[in-house]
Ligand SMILES: Nc1ncnc2c1ncn2[C@@H]1O[C@H](COP(=O)(O)OP(=O)(O)OP(=O)(O)O)[C@@H](O)[C@H]1O
Ligand SMILES: O=P(O)(O)O[C@H]1[C@H](O)[C@@H](O)[C@H](OP(=O)(O)O)[C@@H](OP(=O)(O)O)[C@H]1O
């Protein structure tokens with residue numbers, strides 16, 4: 001349905017990531033929405049499409065992650081080293097690129113496309129010979145041993161919430177493991193890939209000040225306020241390690257989600273109203289249309 005007759009809208013909250021990735025309608029829904037917002041500048045789109053679209057590409061989001069250790073130096077926050085593999089090429093060149101980048105095995109291979117049903121198929125690669133198992137375009141990211149605990153940080157406006165989830169355990173070297181990430185890190189996930197068989201030392205959760213700093217930095221870097229960050233703690237160094245960023249995630253396990261979303265929408269609309277009224281005072285009103 002065309003949007004204009006359904007309006008006017010003060011704000012539109014969307015989860016268009018899957019629709020964009022799997023778009024088959026013409027014109028794409030994202031185009032229809034962007035056109036509506038361009039012709040109705042007082043409507044706020046949460047989150048803005050260009051910022052959100054950037055995160056559909058792991059090449060782009062992992063570049064942002066890799067700069068965090070610089071901007072957040074005081075907090076000892078980092079992300080694992082990784083390699084972008086743009087296209088299929090012969091095994092020796094991929095092996096050489098892995099070595100040149102200083103990556104250590106095991107490596108997690110993730111699709112370049114970060115969202116949508118096909119983006120969660122991953123593999124854990126244990127040796128240079130097994131690099132033949134990858135399907136570019138993809139990223140190869142060093143596996144960090146973290147005691148099989150994932151900390152999902154869910155951001156809603158100026159609030160954020162941390163939820164613990166199961167996560168991949170450490171494996172001795174073996175043949176490539178192919179898995180779907182939703183098998184391992186959903187609240188209900190129960191998998192051999194996450195069940196710890198030896199007694200692991202219990203790691204402290206990430207420091208709340210470090211997580212505050214991380215979220216503050218990412219809000220600015222991403223230009224978004226509805227996103228998730230997946231964090232693990234390196235069992236050897238205790239470094240807070242960012243492994244993934246997600247667009248408008250499920251917020252499962254965050255009971256305050258809807259009230260926080262409402263507060264965020266209200267605060268965005270209040271800002272919008274005060275910007276419009278200060279524009280009217282300084283310019284004597286909006287410019288006349290043709
Ligand atoms: N570098 C890493 N080191 C150790 N474990 C990792 C690493 N990267 C990913 N994992 C494990 O693999 C799982 C899936 O990774 P990732 O979050 O990138 O996938 P995803 O498909 O984007 O999942 P989601 O939709 O929940 O974000 C993580 O929850 C974690 O258990
Ligand atoms: O299916 P895609 O478009 O890739 O998006 C997923 C995100 O990547 C995940 O982060 C969400 O899971 P979490 O809410 O567990 O982070 C996941 O949440 P959901 O399973 O609750 O919908 C999705 O939002």
Ligand SMILES: [Mg+2]
Nearest residue numbers: 114244245246
């Ligand atoms: Mg993700």
